[in-house]
Amino acid sequence: MDKENTWININGGWKRVLGYGGEELLNKKVEELPIIIPERMIEVEKIAEENIERAHRGEIIEFEYAFKAKDGREVPVLVSEALIPSIDGRIIMAKDITELRRREEELNEAVETFGEVLSSASAGDLSARVDQSKISEDYKPVGEDINSMIQAAQKSTRDLEDLLRELSTPCIKLWDKIVAMPLIGSMTSDRVRDAMNTILNSITENNARVAVIDITGVPVIDTMVAERLIRTVKAIGILGAEPVVTGISPDIASTLVGLGVELEVVTKSSLAGGLAYAFERINKEVIEKPRD
Structure with missing residues (x-):
């Protein structure tokens, strides 16, 4: 031009x-x-x-x-x-990024479905189950795992507590070498610690090269959460994976600047942008499925 x-x-x-x-x-x-x-x-x-x-x-x-x-x-x-x-x-x-948008929508639908089950389980309703018809094939194994864990959690209060902790910080294998953790809701010190442990374990288990942390659903970040996020990003790098943080809202960006926090990591405004970057890093091209 x-x-x-x-x-x-x-x-x-x-x-x-x-x-x-x-x-x-x-x-x-x-x-x-x-x-x-x-x-x-x-x-x-x-x-x-x-x-x-x-x-x-x-x-x-x-x-x-x-x-x-x-x-x-x-x-x-x-x-x-x-x-x-x-x-x-x-x-x-x-x-x-049509296909990436589709994948983003599928991930959001899966997270919403998992969240509904989490809310019911938190209220003591252990009869709730993930409706597999509401999520795509890629995430059905996660739904099956959640349903199995809820059944096991019915046996003891301790199992329930462990289940809720795991559901509150899910880490999903999006593709070979790519894992993603969508964080939703207020972040306590325990949740941030659990999130860090979960994503680091997932990187090791899946031999991931790119780890995406999406904070679109996090309304507020304070000093403690920001510091733990930095520690998580550094730990991901130590494991040999590349961290990518997506979904940073203008309010959170202003907060980070006000706190003097420098993430020193690749950031994208949306999950779709983060997924596009992740696929580029593993030299994969996402091709839209032919329409029927």
Whole structure:
């Protein structure tokens, strides 16, 4: 793209994903492109304004967006944009994250289902079970394990306490070499400690290369939680895996800055971005399943 925001060169990937060929996209300004969703241009302009200084420092700007395909679908993408002084323009790369979005939704559905069972068990209702019809095939083994543990927990109060502790900090093997831990709700010192032990054990058991910690569902982080999070991140690195923290909200980001906390770790604003990064790190490409 040149300095006038005109597309001057594209590769074949755009046609494969969106259905538009070069003749339909080249030599057009951004606002004239058929792939642009007009009502979403405001957010792109806002992102550009907020990151203009970073861009001029040579940093790559990354954000999530959606393009309109020729068949009318909105295709979610992870956009990477960088200024290229030598051509007095910029280069834009977009990765289709449709499949990653699907996986994110499946993970969220599984976590919600597990959470419902956890709430019932916490209230003393040990008749609750994970409804396997509500979760995808990838997470059914976890659901089966939870159901089995609840049955075992009926035998003693101690078993129940152990079960609740494990359910409150689940670590899921998302893919070969990738594990993820979605944290939900208020984090006490015990929960943070249990989370650290769980994810470290999961890394060892699965020989994971990337460990994703998602804190989208954590409303508040205080000094104690921040310090333990840093310790967990460092421990993950010691085990030889790469830590990735996702779902940091603006409020939590402000809190961390106010506390003087430096995570010194890869962070992504969403779980989808974290999963995309994790798959890249293990040299895997996620391909959308053909529609029936």
